[in-house]
Amino acid sequence: MAVCIAVIAKENYPLYIRSVPTENELKFHYTVHTSLDVVDEKISAMGKALVDQRELYLGLLYPTEDYKMFRKLHNSYTDIMCNPFYNPGDRIHSRAFDNMVNSMMMQVC
Amino acid sequence: QGREGGRLSSSGELFVLTYGALVAQLCKDYEKDEDVNTCLDRMGYGIGVRLIDDFLARSAVKKCRSYSETADMIAQVAFKMYLGVTPTVSCSSAAGNEFSLILDKNPLVDFVEELPAERASLCYCNLLCGVIRGALEMVHLPAEVTFLQDRLKGDAVTEIGITFLRKAEDRNGLVTTT
Numbered sequence: 001m002a003v004c005i006a007v008i009a010k011e012n013y014p015l016y017i018r019s020v021p022t023e024n025e026l027k028f029h030y031t032v033h034t035s036l037d038v039v040d041e042k043i044s045a046m047g048k049a050l051v052d053q054r055e056l057y058l059g060l061l062y063p064t065e066d067y068k069m070f071r072k073l074h075n076s077y078t079d080i081m082c083n084p085f086y087n088p089g090d091r092i093h094s095r096a097f098d099n100m101v102n103s104m105m106m107q108v109c
Numbered sequence: 110q111g112r113e114g115g116r117l118s119s120s121g122e123l124f125v126l127t128y129g130a131l132v133a134q135l136c137k138d139y140e141k142d143e144d145v146n147t148c149l150d151r152m153g154y155g156i157g158v159r160l161i162d163d164f165l166a167r168s169a170v171k172k173c174r175s176y177s178e179t180a181d182m183i184a185q186v187a188f189k190m191y192l193g194v195t196p197t198v199s200c201s202s203a204a205g206n207e208f209s210l211i212l213d214k215n216p217l218v219d220f221v222e223e224l225p226a227e228r229a230s231l232c233y234c235n236l237l238c239g240v241i242r243g244a245l246e247m248v249h250l251p252a253e254v255t256f257l258q259d260r261l262k263g264d265a266v267t268e269i270g271i272t273f274l275r276k277a278e279d280r281n282g283l284v285t286t287t
Binding site: 085 | 122125126128129130132133136219220221222223224225228
């Protein structure tokens with residue numbers, strides 16, 4: 001289960017960000033931002049080795065999460081992209097996306 | 110590809126995305142929803158008058174002997190052939206010239222969750238109405254075709270209404286009742 005899910009545009013701003021309501025949501029936002037550095041590292045590493053460039057899932061920050069979660073997230077993301085009324089770069093406002101994210105977030109009592 | 114079952118093929122998806130791009134572009138070109146709807150209908154008409162020959166060639170169906178047969182043909186053969194779905198047909202007038210097609214699934218709107226707030230009167234699939242109207246006209250069955258209900262607008266179902274305008278004529282030009 002996730003505590004924070006974010007979709008970041010290539011210009012490094014969030015298209016969508018949701019976290020479990022806690023006192024320190026800002027901490028999550030910082031973590032998401034710093035994880036972008038890890039993403040950059042992984043992508044530049046891929047350029048050197050002959051790694052399958054089609055593999056979108058770059059790996060886990062910590063070895064706990066589910067690969068299936070990323071799959072679901074990415075499929076929902078591509079569905080958003082296919083909406084003719086969605087302009088790339090817009091914030092993501094979609095009930096279907098929210099529902100999918102809800103299903104993956106940790107339940108907080 | 111990890112997508113859920115029941116999806117169109119890649120060429121089917123390309124068609125759906127192309128249609129979406131067309132509607133989105135028309136929305137940029139025209140301020141009023143009515144104008145976009147009219148444009149879609151006109152484009153559909155242009156497709157319909159041409160598509161009918163393709164349909165008749167591929168389906169090799171015999172001439173329909175009644176409006177009811179025609180409506181069934183549209184729903185069960187044409188829709189199936191071109192969109193892969195089969196709307197349910199019902200006759201909605203005692204005179205026997207008004208029919209409604211209820212679309213349970215509509216691949217054209219697969220990726221459209223809902224209409225944008227500023228486009229509340231947009232008939233997203235209005236092209237279909239034009240196609241049906243154009244095709245029917247080419248077989249001498251003039252009709253009015255509109256969306257009566259639309260799930261994208263918040264209605265319970267998506268329903269296309271077909272109203273045949275004239276009594277059917279046989280080949281000799283005599284008027285016969287349906």
